[in-house]
Amino acid sequence: MKAGVYRTICGFCHGSCGMIVRVGDAGIESIAGDPEHPASRGYLCPKAMAAKELATSTDRLTTPLRRKAKGLQPVSWDEALDFAAERLTAIRRQHGPLSLARNAGAPVNYDARDGFLHFMQVYGSPNVTGAGNTCHLPRFTAWLAVMGAKPEPDFDRARLLVFWGNNPVATERYGSYCAYEGFDRIIARAKARGGRVVVIDPVRSETAAQADEWVALKPGTDVALGLAMIHVIINEKLYDEPFVSGYTAGFEALQQHVQPYTPGWAEPITGIAREKIVELARQLATTRPAAVCDGNGLDMYCNVVDTVRTVAILQALTGNIDVPGGAALLPFAKQSALHTIPPQQRLGYDRYSIFKEVPFPIVKEALLGNDPARPRAMVVHHSNPVLVQANQARTRRALGKLEFLMVDDIFLSATAEIADLVLPATSPLERYGYRAHSAFDRGFVALSRPLADPPGEARDVFWMESELARRMGLAATYPFTDSRSWVDYMLQPCGVTVEQLEREGIVAVTPPPQYEKYKNGGFPTPSGKVEFCSQQFAQSGQQPMPVYSEGAGIALQSATGMATAFPLLCTNRRTANYVHTKFRNLKSQAKAYPEPLLWLSPTDAAERQVCEGDRVELSSPQGTVEIRVKFKADLRPGLAMMDFGWGNPTDGLASANMLTNDGVWNPISGSHPQRLFACEVAKLG
Ligand SMILES: Nc1nc2c(c(=O)[nH]1)N[C@H]1C(S)=C(S)[C@@H](COP(=O)(O)OP(=O)(O)OC[C@H]3O[C@@H](n4cnc5c(=O)[nH]c(N)nc54)[C@H](O)[C@@H]3O)O[C@H]1N2
């Protein structure tokens, strides 16, 4: 790499913050925030500093690994790709093109989103699955049902900000598209201009600690709160009448539907006093403009789609859609499509047609049940399904049933460890990549570029897939051969090239947003209006309006009759120090937060003679782990909280999904109750 100072973006989480990297003769010398990045404005979180370490970590995969009699063995790229081509060709010949599934992880940057996706196209398989059932897609599905699109909250102009099931001070994340400059700054600015910040969360998170108000509901009960707030706003006639009568459909049905859902009904379910529910509803309806920001704290429950439909309905009822300071439908970069196979033939389409991919549990159960339609091979790209899906032991067993499992990763993850073939990938600092953002001024694209040499024989995923397709005779028209040509291909529709991005770093690709577009064009739903009562859901045999149901994965104890053996409920969270299961093996990271913790209320701990710092056995009906206890005085007694993300071979520590339940899931998104399990704690020794 030529010495110099380069503008790039961080590839470690969805934030994709702008970075300025100084490269010297010996490699990367320094990393700093890019003050000219329109979204992150100079901000970088401490995780970005680990980039240097990532490039030089001795744990990196440096050659392909093929499973042989003695386990995974280093092999050449030629042997690895010939082996993959031979296995996949044979499986395709015997079982047809639907036999391959692709599992991808959180689409943190677009290189993570896209690897092996076009390969699915040329192989002929619609069976795309992954972490989508756990992450934002369930919420996205709910917004699509209500208004055909997912709007972006206008944090810097809202007078009321409601963070509902998210913790952006730790995760830097709200929207599908935007990067931000640190939510502590955004919250401070909101308060300084006289705005109000409310957080709805069962635990006092970092964001709740900075808010004007923390609404501490019982986990998994948000749909009851949402329905009761709709009840109040409709019955007190606090809704935006012109918007509702002009641009929505199904209001009368909704009005009737929510009559039983009174604040008094919701009080024992949610644990929030009825007066507080009324006050919250009034505040939301009368403070204009307001933005309600739903988060990942809602995704991993069986009722997620209905919960978030109530959030979307509240945003619309109060007239806060597509207005400055509310939530806006922002323009976005046009990009090439890599996979256009119609979904009709994909696994489980008869029951899961609304969701944008095959929900992971459908693949898992097909494998475990030897379903004749099950995939026989899987490629796992930038993902760690063994650790991130519910009930790890069963997930591992399901993946063990594949005839061929191929994983591309930068480390030997818990999933790579059980693969037939492991392909060593480049890290974001060793390849080209990009990220598109919507924004309240101009939507833009930003480039990330190779600034360090890949270790050993680590290669771009886009090279891997095009090379594999070539060896299988499927590559007649493969549109790219490496990460650079992939970026060029993806950005053709918006007329931007890598060369231009290398020169300019960041290129605006959309006009400034326009508001109240629905006044001319309507909403992109079947009726052209906001649908309080979803036509699409009704046609697919789903509830047209959100409902509350007991069995949504919250009443785990009473539902399974295990209240005596597992009297506590445990939620789990991501820490600010790490992204999912990544990078606990990097020294700077491990030093800052060395092990997962189990957070207990002092009352629950005392009842079990557990002291702060003790190591305990934490058990659920699914499994047992050992973990250290820390007290959290503001936890509701009966509720514990565990840190999520450990459990890779490189750390060997407690994994949350050893304990989560995969026996139930949302009928649309396949979301398991991964944020909550019944448990008991016992002192070790
Ligand atoms: N109990 C519980 N379960 C959860 C969650 C929770 O809060 N609680 N959160 C859920 C959510 S929201 C999500 S998004 C999922 C996350 O699910 P995943 O996205 O599958 O999880 P990650 O840990 O991010 O896995 C990414 C893998 O990619 C590898 N990797 C990192 N960089 C690169 C690269 O540049 N190239 C390649 N090829 N590989 C790379 C990492 O080493 C890692 O093994 O987990 C979900 N599961």
Ligand SMILES: Nc1nc2c(c(=O)[nH]1)N[C@H]1C(S)=C(S)[C@@H](COP(=O)(O)OP(=O)(O)OC[C@H]3O[C@@H](n4cnc5c(=O)[nH]c(N)nc54)[C@H](O)[C@@H]3O)O[C@H]1N2
């Ligand atoms: N540092 C860091 N940043 C990340 C990630 C990471 O792993 N680490 N992951 C990235 C990814 S893929 C995602 S999806 C986002 C997620 O980021 P966010 O959307 O901010 O979600 P989380 O931080 O997972 O959880 C938010 C809050 O939901 C709460 N919660 C749990 N159960 C419930 C419930 O039943 N109701 C309500 N109302 N709240 C509940 C939790 O207590 C937690 O405080 O973060 C992204 N950014």
Ligand code: SF4
């Ligand atoms: S918030 Fe995410 S994208 Fe931004 S610096 Fe931190 S890890 Fe990187």
Ligand SMILES: [Mo]
């Ligand atoms: Mo996620």
